Amino acid sequence: MVKQIQTIDEYYEFEDEDDEQSLFYAPSYLEVDEQLVVVACLMLLEQRYRVLKSMSPSEVVEEIENMIDSLNVELTSTAISKIDNTVYDFFEDLLEDYNIPDGYVEQDTSMYEIVRESITTLCNQLKGEIKQKSMFFEDNLGKDTYNLLPNFRRAVQKVIDAVGSNLIYSKEKTHRNVDKFVYGEDKLYYWLTANDAKVCGWCRVQESLPPRTLDELPLDHPWGRCEREPVDYLYSNEYMLLLARGEYRGEIESFRE
Numbered sequence: 001m002v003k004q005i006q007t008i009d010e011y012y013e014f015e016d017e018d019d020e021q022s023l024f025y026a027p028s029y030l031e032v033d034e035q036l037v038v039v040a041c042l043m044l045l046e047q048r049y050r051v052l053k054s055m056s057p058s059e060v061v062e063e064i065e066n067m068i069d070s071l072n073v074e075l076t077s078t079a080i081s082k083i084d085n086t087v088y089d090f091f092e093d094l095l096e097d098y099n100i101p102d103g104y105v106e107q108d109t110s111m112y113e114i115v116r117e118s119i120t121t122l123c124n125q126l127k128g129e130i131k132q133k134s135m136f137f138e139d140n141l142g143k144d145t146y147n148l149l150p151n152f153r154r155a156v157q158k159v160i161d162a163v164g165s166n167l168i169y170s171k172e173k174t175h176r177n178v179d180k181f182v183y184g185e186d187k188l189y190y191w192l193t194a195n196d197a198k199v200c201g202w203c204r205v206q207e208s209l210p211p212r213t214l215d216e217l218p219l220d221h222p223w224g225r226c227e228r229e230p231v232d233y234l235y236s237n238e239y240m241l242l243l244a245r246g247e248y249r250g251e252i253e254s255f256r257e
Contacts, residue, residue, distance in 0.1 A: 020049070020149055020152075023046075023149075023152065023153060023156055024039075024042040024043065024045060024046040024049075024156065025039065025042070026038035026039045026042065026160070026164070027160060027164075029223055030164055030223075033086050033089070033090075034086070034164055034167055034168065036082070036086075037079070037082040037083055037086055037163060037164070037167055038159065038160055038163050038164050040078055040082050041075055041078055041079050041082070041159050041163050042156060042159060044071060044074050044075050044078060045071070045075070045152065045155055045156065045159060048067055048068070048071050049148065049149075049152045051067070052064075052067065052130070052148055053147075053148055053149075056138075057133075057134040057135070057137040057138040057146055058134075058138045060130060060131075060134040060148075061131060061134045061135055061138060064127055064130050064131050064134065065127065065131075068123050068124075068126055068127035068130075069123075069127075071123055072119060072120055072123040072124075075119050075123065075159075076115075076116050076119045076120070079115055079119060079162070079163050080112055080115060080116065083111075083112070083115065083163065083166070083167045083170060084109070084112070086167060086171075087107060087108075087109075087167070087170045087171055087174055088107060090171050090174065090175075091107045091174050091178075094174070094175060094178045095178070098178060098182055098239075099242075099243070100178070100181065100182075100239075100242065101242075104181060104238075104242065105177050105178050105180075105181045106177060107174050107177070108170060108173035108174040108176070108177050109170070110173060111166045111169050111170045111173065112170070114166055115162060115163065115166045118158075118161070118162035118166065119159075119162055119163075122155055122158040122159065122162060125154075125155075125158075126151060126152075126154075126155045129151050129154075130148060130151050133146075133148070133151065134146075161222075164222070165222035168222050168223065169219055169222070172219060172220075173219075176214045179214060179230075180214060181236065181238060181239060182235060182236060182239045183230055183233075183234070183235060183236055183239075184235075184236035184237075184238075185213065185214075185215075186213060187213065187214070187230050187231070187236075188210075188211035188212060188213060188230070188231045189211055189212060189213070189214060189217055189228040189229060189230050189231070190207075190211050190228065190229045190230075190231065191203075191206040191207045191209065191212075191217065191226060191228060192207065192226060192227045192228065192229055193206075193207045193225070193226050194225040194226070198225075199225075199226075200221075203220075203221075203224070203226050206218065206226070207226075211231050214228075
Protein backbone atom coordinates (compact mmCIF):
# COMPACT_ATOMS: atom_id res chain seq x y z
CA MET A 1 0.00 0.00 0.00
CA VAL A 2 1.26 3.50 -0.85
CA LYS A 3 1.96 5.72 2.15
CA GLN A 4 -0.04 8.87 1.55
CA ILE A 5 1.94 11.12 3.89
CA GLN A 6 5.69 11.62 3.91
CA THR A 7 7.23 11.13 7.35
CA ILE A 8 10.81 11.34 8.65
CA ASP A 9 10.82 7.55 9.10
CA GLU A 10 10.62 7.22 5.32
CA TYR A 11 14.06 8.86 5.01
CA TYR A 12 15.72 5.91 6.74
CA GLU A 13 14.13 3.18 4.64
CA PHE A 14 15.83 1.44 1.73
CA GLU A 15 13.68 1.38 -1.40
CA ASP A 16 13.92 -1.37 -3.98
CA GLU A 17 14.55 0.55 -7.18
CA ASP A 18 13.39 -2.45 -9.21
CA ASP A 19 9.90 -1.30 -8.22
CA GLU A 20 10.25 1.69 -10.53
CA GLN A 21 10.09 -0.62 -13.56
CA SER A 22 6.38 -1.20 -13.01
CA LEU A 23 5.53 2.12 -11.39
CA PHE A 24 4.70 4.39 -14.31
CA TYR A 25 1.96 2.26 -15.86
CA ALA A 26 -1.80 2.67 -15.96
CA PRO A 27 -3.78 0.12 -13.92
CA SER A 28 -5.38 -2.73 -15.83
CA TYR A 29 -8.87 -2.00 -14.50
CA LEU A 30 -9.06 1.08 -16.74
CA GLU A 31 -10.53 0.83 -20.22
CA VAL A 32 -7.94 0.91 -23.01
CA ASP A 33 -8.75 4.51 -24.01
CA GLU A 34 -8.49 5.56 -20.36
CA GLN A 35 -5.16 3.76 -19.96
CA LEU A 36 -3.70 5.67 -22.92
CA VAL A 37 -4.62 9.00 -21.34
CA VAL A 38 -3.13 8.05 -17.96
CA VAL A 39 0.07 6.65 -19.51
CA ALA A 40 0.63 9.88 -21.47
CA CYS A 41 0.53 11.76 -18.16
CA LEU A 42 2.67 9.26 -16.28
CA MET A 43 5.38 9.52 -18.95
CA LEU A 44 5.82 13.18 -18.01
CA LEU A 45 6.09 12.22 -14.36
CA GLU A 46 8.65 9.54 -15.15
CA GLN A 47 10.79 12.01 -17.11
CA ARG A 48 11.13 14.23 -14.03
CA TYR A 49 11.86 11.24 -11.84
CA ARG A 50 14.72 10.07 -14.09
CA VAL A 51 16.34 13.49 -13.98
CA LEU A 52 15.90 14.05 -10.25
CA LYS A 53 17.15 10.60 -9.22
CA SER A 54 20.51 11.40 -10.84
CA MET A 55 20.96 14.57 -8.78
CA SER A 56 22.38 15.11 -5.33
CA PRO A 57 20.08 16.45 -2.58
CA SER A 58 21.62 19.92 -2.89
CA GLU A 59 21.09 19.94 -6.66
CA VAL A 60 17.48 18.89 -6.20
CA VAL A 61 16.89 21.74 -3.73
CA GLU A 62 18.16 24.17 -6.39
CA GLU A 63 16.17 22.76 -9.31
CA ILE A 64 12.94 21.35 -7.86
CA GLU A 65 10.86 24.54 -8.07
CA ASN A 66 11.36 25.04 -11.83
CA MET A 67 11.15 21.32 -12.64
CA ILE A 68 7.82 20.72 -10.92
CA ASP A 69 6.32 24.03 -12.04
CA SER A 70 7.04 23.09 -15.66
CA LEU A 71 5.64 19.62 -14.95
CA ASN A 72 2.42 21.24 -13.74
CA VAL A 73 2.04 23.13 -17.04
CA GLU A 74 2.82 20.12 -19.25
CA LEU A 75 0.77 17.68 -17.20
CA THR A 76 -2.28 19.93 -17.18
CA SER A 77 -2.08 20.60 -20.92
CA THR A 78 -1.61 16.92 -21.75
CA ALA A 79 -4.33 15.71 -19.40
CA ILE A 80 -6.98 18.16 -20.62
CA SER A 81 -6.15 17.57 -24.28
CA LYS A 82 -6.16 13.76 -23.99
CA ILE A 83 -9.29 13.70 -21.83
CA ASP A 84 -11.12 16.00 -24.22
CA ASN A 85 -10.23 13.87 -27.26
CA THR A 86 -11.22 10.65 -25.49
CA VAL A 87 -14.52 12.02 -24.23
CA TYR A 88 -15.28 13.43 -27.68
CA ASP A 89 -14.82 10.00 -29.27
CA PHE A 90 -17.07 8.51 -26.59
CA PHE A 91 -19.61 11.30 -27.21
CA GLU A 92 -19.61 10.74 -30.96
CA ASP A 93 -20.27 7.02 -30.45
CA LEU A 94 -23.24 7.84 -28.22
CA LEU A 95 -24.69 10.25 -30.79
CA GLU A 96 -24.33 7.60 -33.47
CA ASP A 97 -26.02 4.98 -31.27
CA TYR A 98 -29.03 7.26 -30.83
CA ASN A 99 -28.98 8.70 -34.39
CA ILE A 100 -28.51 12.22 -33.06
CA PRO A 101 -26.83 14.70 -35.45
CA ASP A 102 -24.19 17.14 -34.18
CA GLY A 103 -25.53 20.29 -32.56
CA TYR A 104 -28.39 18.82 -30.53
CA VAL A 105 -26.41 17.81 -27.43
CA GLU A 106 -23.27 19.28 -25.85
CA GLN A 107 -20.26 17.37 -24.61
CA ASP A 108 -19.80 17.98 -20.87
CA THR A 109 -16.48 19.66 -19.96
CA SER A 110 -17.28 20.72 -16.39
CA MET A 111 -14.79 18.25 -14.87
CA TYR A 112 -11.83 19.84 -16.68
CA GLU A 113 -11.42 22.59 -14.07
CA ILE A 114 -11.33 19.91 -11.37
CA VAL A 115 -8.60 18.11 -13.35
CA ARG A 116 -6.57 21.34 -13.51
CA GLU A 117 -6.94 21.99 -9.79
CA SER A 118 -6.15 18.36 -8.91
CA ILE A 119 -2.93 18.42 -10.95
CA THR A 120 -1.84 21.73 -9.45
CA THR A 121 -2.46 20.35 -5.97
CA LEU A 122 -0.52 17.12 -6.55
CA CYS A 123 2.40 19.02 -8.14
CA ASN A 124 2.59 21.43 -5.21
CA GLN A 125 2.56 18.52 -2.78
CA LEU A 126 5.23 16.67 -4.76
CA LYS A 127 7.40 19.78 -4.92
CA GLY A 128 7.06 20.44 -1.19
CA GLU A 129 7.74 16.83 -0.21
CA ILE A 130 10.83 16.51 -2.39
CA LYS A 131 12.28 19.85 -1.32
CA GLN A 132 11.71 19.03 2.37
CA LYS A 133 13.31 15.59 2.01
CA SER A 134 16.25 16.91 0.02
CA MET A 135 16.97 19.67 2.52
CA PHE A 136 16.93 17.15 5.35
CA PHE A 137 19.37 14.82 3.58
CA GLU A 138 21.61 17.71 2.57
CA ASP A 139 21.84 18.87 6.18
CA ASN A 140 21.70 15.61 8.15
CA LEU A 141 21.90 12.29 6.31
CA GLY A 142 24.06 12.54 3.22
CA LYS A 143 22.91 10.28 0.39
CA ASP A 144 22.92 6.72 1.76
CA THR A 145 19.16 6.22 1.71
CA TYR A 146 18.21 9.24 -0.40
CA ASN A 147 15.45 8.02 -2.68
CA LEU A 148 12.59 9.90 -4.32
CA LEU A 149 10.72 6.76 -5.38
CA PRO A 150 8.20 6.92 -2.49
CA ASN A 151 7.35 10.51 -3.43
CA PHE A 152 6.75 9.61 -7.05
CA ARG A 153 4.80 6.50 -6.06
CA ARG A 154 2.35 8.78 -4.23
CA ALA A 155 2.28 11.14 -7.21
CA VAL A 156 1.48 8.27 -9.58
CA GLN A 157 -1.57 7.32 -7.52
CA LYS A 158 -2.69 10.96 -7.48
CA VAL A 159 -2.33 11.24 -11.26
CA ILE A 160 -4.38 8.07 -11.73
CA ASP A 161 -7.06 9.57 -9.51
CA ALA A 162 -6.94 13.11 -10.94
CA VAL A 163 -6.83 12.02 -14.58
CA GLY A 164 -8.40 8.54 -14.67
CA SER A 165 -11.27 9.21 -12.28
CA ASN A 166 -12.21 12.56 -13.77
CA LEU A 167 -12.04 11.13 -17.28
CA ILE A 168 -14.59 8.53 -16.22
CA TYR A 169 -16.77 11.25 -14.66
CA SER A 170 -16.51 13.33 -17.85
CA LYS A 171 -17.75 10.37 -19.85
CA GLU A 172 -20.63 9.79 -17.45
CA LYS A 173 -21.70 13.45 -17.41
CA THR A 174 -21.58 13.56 -21.20
CA HIS A 175 -23.67 10.38 -21.27
CA ARG A 176 -26.16 12.09 -18.98
CA ASN A 177 -26.43 15.04 -21.37
CA VAL A 178 -27.37 12.63 -24.13
CA ASP A 179 -29.91 10.88 -21.91
CA LYS A 180 -31.45 14.21 -20.96
CA PHE A 181 -32.08 14.87 -24.63
CA VAL A 182 -33.34 11.36 -25.39
CA TYR A 183 -35.59 10.94 -22.34
CA GLY A 184 -36.12 14.52 -21.15
CA GLU A 185 -34.72 16.66 -18.33
CA ASP A 186 -37.43 15.53 -15.89
CA LYS A 187 -37.06 11.78 -16.40
CA LEU A 188 -36.66 9.90 -13.10
CA TYR A 189 -34.04 7.20 -12.59
CA TYR A 190 -33.58 4.35 -10.13
CA TRP A 191 -30.19 3.75 -8.52
CA LEU A 192 -29.38 0.02 -8.81
CA THR A 193 -26.53 -1.68 -6.92
CA ALA A 194 -24.91 -5.02 -7.71
CA ASN A 195 -26.73 -6.25 -4.58
CA ASP A 196 -23.86 -8.30 -3.16
CA ALA A 197 -21.56 -8.20 -0.14
CA LYS A 198 -19.18 -5.73 -1.81
CA VAL A 199 -21.80 -2.97 -2.04
CA CYS A 200 -20.92 -0.11 0.32
CA GLY A 201 -23.31 1.58 2.72
CA TRP A 202 -23.42 4.81 0.71
CA CYS A 203 -24.59 2.98 -2.42
CA ARG A 204 -27.21 1.04 -0.47
CA VAL A 205 -28.59 4.34 0.79
CA GLN A 206 -28.75 5.66 -2.78
CA GLU A 207 -30.66 2.56 -3.87
CA SER A 208 -33.17 2.99 -1.03
CA LEU A 209 -34.10 6.53 -2.11
CA PRO A 210 -36.99 7.30 -4.50
CA PRO A 211 -36.18 7.75 -8.20
CA ARG A 212 -34.52 11.08 -9.01
CA THR A 213 -33.69 13.18 -12.06
CA LEU A 214 -30.16 13.05 -13.46
CA ASP A 215 -29.40 16.46 -11.94
CA GLU A 216 -30.38 15.07 -8.53
CA LEU A 217 -28.63 11.73 -8.94
CA PRO A 218 -25.01 11.69 -7.68
CA LEU A 219 -22.11 10.21 -9.59
CA ASP A 220 -21.08 6.68 -8.65
CA HIS A 221 -17.64 5.78 -7.31
CA PRO A 222 -14.93 5.73 -9.98
CA TRP A 223 -15.06 2.25 -11.51
CA GLY A 224 -18.21 1.59 -9.47
CA ARG A 225 -20.59 -1.21 -10.31
CA CYS A 226 -23.86 0.58 -9.69
CA GLU A 227 -26.21 1.43 -12.54
CA ARG A 228 -29.05 3.84 -13.17
CA GLU A 229 -32.26 2.92 -14.91
CA PRO A 230 -35.08 5.22 -16.08
CA VAL A 231 -38.52 4.55 -14.60
CA ASP A 232 -39.71 4.12 -18.20
CA TYR A 233 -38.25 4.30 -21.68
CA LEU A 234 -40.58 6.90 -23.17
CA TYR A 235 -38.65 9.36 -25.33
CA SER A 236 -38.74 13.14 -24.97
CA ASN A 237 -40.77 15.25 -27.40
CA GLU A 238 -37.55 16.74 -28.81
CA TYR A 239 -36.10 13.35 -29.54
CA MET A 240 -39.39 12.06 -30.97
CA LEU A 241 -39.49 15.02 -33.37
CA LEU A 242 -35.92 14.31 -34.42
CA LEU A 243 -36.69 10.66 -35.09
CA ALA A 244 -39.76 11.63 -37.08
CA ARG A 245 -37.68 13.57 -39.59
CA GLY A 246 -36.58 11.95 -42.83
CA GLU A 247 -34.21 9.02 -42.35
CA TYR A 248 -35.17 8.78 -38.67
CA ARG A 249 -38.80 7.81 -39.38
CA GLY A 250 -37.91 4.13 -39.19
CA GLU A 251 -36.78 4.66 -35.62
CA ILE A 252 -40.11 6.16 -34.54
CA GLU A 253 -42.06 3.30 -36.15
CA SER A 254 -39.84 0.80 -34.35
CA PHE A 255 -40.47 2.63 -31.07
CA ARG A 256 -44.26 2.56 -31.54
CA GLU A 257 -44.21 -1.18 -32.11
